[in-house]
Amino acid sequence: MTPATRAEICAVACAEVWRGDGEILASPTGVIPTIGARLARATFAPDLLLSDGEAMLGRGTWAIGERPAVIEGWLPYRAVFDLLYTGKRHVMMGPSQIDRYGNANISAIGDYDRPTVALLGVRGAPGNTVHHPTSYWVHRHGPRSFVAAVDMVSGVGYDRAAAAGPAATRYHEVRRVVSDLGVFDFATPDRRMRLVSVHPGVTVAQVVAATGFELAITGEVPETRLPTPHELELIRTVIDPRDARAHEVTG
């Protein structure tokens, strides 16, 4: 078996965000997080619920671009909203900008009234972040994605939730950020982003240089774990046999 690629390491790092979550809906966006969620359920998080990306909950493990063989529930958009307000969900979104407190932007780059780049709109990010755990996947880690301040707070970070009061902090949790360079969390006294691990082949200096704010770095930074042989086989033969992951992360 050839060694794990960066994309495969990232997929496993994404899978890890759902470890221990139990019987909740895992909602990934993007190819690598989708591989991660299906991998997590196929291995160490068997109770997770997964949507087919349309309106069905599927059982089993199915490939990127395909549909689940067994449907276990109906989950139209209205039911997703109902479910997320109960808190039984952990979403992984793909922001264009993220800052040191985990504020995330998927709406617009630049001045809001006349943005230089109009993106999708805030979508469900404001609601997701104040109702249940949120993680982020940034496929291109650089000073333009890891920024000092995001232009339009769509997903709420720790400082903004605290400023908004108890109704905002009550169910708020930004669990982890995974990028193509490393893994990050907010396990610091002031809830600033901390470097948890660097992917094999990446240096701490590289991560620091690619980040537009000061990261919390405590002690020796470990390497992100490698996929197990079983995980690699699942990714390569069952979940992503057509290698869609290589389009999101190269190397």
Add this chain to the structure above:
Amino acid sequence: MTEAEVVAELHSGMTIGIGGWGSRRKPMSLVRAILRSELTDLTVASYGGPDVGLLLAAGKVRRLVYGFVSLDTIALEPHFRAARQSGSIEVTEYDEGMLRWALYAAACRLPFLPTRVGLGSDVLRVNPLLRTVASPYDDGEELVAVPALRLDAALVHLNRADAHGNAQFLGPDPYFDDLFCMAAQRAYVSCERIVTTEELTATAPVQTLRIHRWMVRGVVEAPRGAHFTSCDPDYGRDEDFQLQYANAARDATAWAAFRDRYLDSDEAAYQAAVAT
């Protein structure tokens, strides 16, 4: 009714809600009829897709109320991008769930509905008219009060309907079409095929009848009326045509040619042009 008859009941300056989601089951034949009309200065509320893009491109929109605008398989709607980046429209950008709450408040004839959604986000910064409300109970939580979004008209596209306005979705998701209808003074349903009431439940369960005649003012039979958005199971999204649309939208000359070829005549001509 015909598309033209629906549009004749609409007025400039109205607030119009459009059903569907992204590039899925949009009432496109009604949107195309609006493009050909004199209507202008509209406030449009939508889980937006090419419905929003086309209305923006035609200069029909004063204010847009949305949680997102996307073509699904093409993430960013080019006309929406252009309108936002030129600052040519007013916008009310909500979280998707806030838009649902705004419509539900209107349907329930309430002034607002409370939620956590929006707290801490810039949705409150860019919508300075949004207010918060304190819980009157012991928790004392300060919540966002999403104001009712009362629609003058709603436009939705369903798979089947009877002539009375009972309408049926046969695809995977009803989206929020029933809510748009209930939030509106007048709701108009276009559908792939008008059938007898008996036929509606002959081959599909009664739970697929999400739109009821009390919600609906008029029904339009519009075969392939959602084109080029998806209308499962009758047809999927026309991805080739959507790509052609998106590419044309990025260039003024190409867009003029697209309009001339597909949009400037009538629905029959549109359907004939896209079939070739």
